[in-house]
Structures are given as structure tokens and as C-alpha cells.
Amino acid sequence: MLVTVRVQRFNPETDSKPYYQEYTVEVEPTDRVLDALNYIKWYHDGTLTFRRSCAHGVCGSDAMRINGRNRLACKVLIKDLGPKITVEPLLGFRIIRDLVVDMEPFFAQYRAVMPYLINDEPPPVRERLQSPEERELYDDTTKCILCACCTSACPIFWTTEWLGPAAIVNAHRFLFDSRDRATEERLAILNQKFGVWRCRTIFNCTEACPRGIQVTNAIEQVKRRILFEQS
Amino acid sequence: MTTETAREVRQVSSRGLGAYRGYRPPPGMISWALHRVTGLGVLLFLLLHIVDIFLVNYGPETFNELLFLYRHPVFRIGEIVLVAGLYYHAANGVRIILIDFWPQAYRYERQLFYGVIAVFLLAFVPTAILMIRAILV
């Protein structure tokens, strides 16, 4: 199957602004967009730059806009897109080159919510017990691979500096963990002006998440927790 | 580093309102954009309304002259647009409240949006017919 891949390109040392370049490649319908990009890089144009690592949807490094929506290139099949494919970098970040963007602001948001278990109580003799029901409360948000599909799909994030959905998902993962003891500190962080209240329930994040996490639902749970527990 | 040539490295990012053009909007994004636009439209009308009521202070003549403006066809068509904005904003506002307070609402986010469109049409079409009739007579 012959497909035309239109890629947004940008080299900060030679180009003044991004432009599009088209490549025509022969691929199988069951190939993924990542395979097409690899093919271009290996046999057509070695200067094409993009990130990828695991190629199996677990490392989160090849998030990009595919036909205008945030997706992992390694999880989208060519046959679901048709013969014309547009590939662009994630929105809202500085472009380092071609499809590679500067994710540092994204990881700064992530670090801001203290994404680790906090519990200073002396450890029990055996493990800290948790019932299946307690575990279920945050099961969905443990699946995040920090790909930034959600945050860079959020229209609020494009215009405003705020925590963004991914950081809230990862805060949710500890807020709803019965073993964690930093609920107050975390809720205080999320209750700030640029915390959860910036979310306008647009659901772009949920639509984009390659892990199928109910991102907006997690954000709404945090909002309700602040509303009912902190006031 | 001093060995580095002073090559200008340009910074390009896709932040700001321009980013909206770069994303193929899912229904939720459309519902939100409409909510913003109608919200601003209604606010604009409200400001206008405050100004015209304020003009009562300058005597009944001034006020009546202004009312003539409101009877102008362009303004009356504008009124229909205003009603459309109000209906949408109200219906979608209820949807947002549901999403915020009904824990299961996220499952039906899209259906709720289509519901908003249905409620909007049910309310707006009859109103619009009545208003257009009033303009024609």
C-alpha cells in the first residue's frame, strides 16, 4: 500500500519557521505510523528526527499529532488512517527539531505534585495492607506512561501555564492510595490558581490518552475531593 | 562555551491561540468553544444593556430615540442570535454542572453534548419562528 506521509519539519539552526515535507512510502496496511517514519528515516531521509524507544506503547516517547490528534506513532495502524497521513509535533511545547519537542515543562509539572508515596509512619512488620476495593480507587491512574498526549491536547494548556492533566492524573494516583499520608499537601498544590480549577472539562485529554485512562474523570474526582474535604 | 559559533538558534513553539488551528477538534472541544463564544456574546449584550438603561438618566427623549435603534431589523436579527447564544449557554451549562457533580457523567460526556444540541434545537426553533414572524409583521 502506497501512502503519502506529510511531516512537519523544523531545524532551528537553518529554518526560520516549520514547513511540511511529503514522503511517499510503500507500507503494509497493518504497519504502524512509526514503521512508516522509520522507513523514511532509514531509506529516504536520515535527517528526519523523532523520538521512539520501546515501539510497543509503554515508554511514552513517540507521542505526536497524527492527522490532527495526539497519538503514539507506535500504536496507530496505517489502515485506520488511509493513504494520506499528516504527522506534526505535539502542541504547546518548544520544538527542538522536527517532531521532537522540549518536554521539560511537562516534567516540571509532574514533579510539582510530588508523584511518590509519602508515609513517615514506622513500617509495619509485614506489608502495608490494602484491600482490593482500596486498590481499585486509583487503578486507572496507575497506567500513565507520561507521554504528554493528554496535556498537549488540552486547549487550556496551549494558552495558559497550568499543571495540566498528566500531573493531575499522577497526583490522583497517590491521593486515592490508602497508604499515602500527604493528602493535605497534595490537595493544597492542586487547589492553587493554576491547579485543577483551570480544567474546563473539555475531554480532549481523555480522547487522546493512549492508555485509555479516564483523565477528565480523575480530574473531576480531585476537584470534588477538594470541594467536599477542604472546605 | 566560547568555541560555539554565534549561530542564531530560533525558538519555535506552538503556544497561544494559533494552536487551536492545529488540532482536529473532538466534540468536547467544540462544545467548549461554543460555550466560550456564546458566553462572551451574552456578556457583550449585557454591557450594552447596562449602557442603554443608564441612558434613562438623560431623559425620556434620549431613551426613546435609542429604542428606535432596537427596532431596526439588523438589531432584531441580532436578538435572534442572542437568544440562540443564551439557549446554548444555558443548556451546556447544565451539562457542565452534571459533569462536575454527577460522578458517572463522564461516561456519557458525548451523549450529554448531543443532548444539549437536541434541547437547544427544541427550544430555539419555535422561538426563532415566533421572533421572525414578529419581525415580518
Ligand code: SF4
Ligand atoms: S478535561 Fe480539563 S485537562 Fe482535559 S483537556 Fe479538558 S480542560 Fe484540559
Ligand code: SF4
Ligand atoms: S494520562 Fe494518558 S495521555 Fe496523559 S501522560 Fe499519562 S498515558 Fe499519556
Ligand code: FES
Ligand atoms: S515508542 Fe514507546 S510508546 Fe511508542
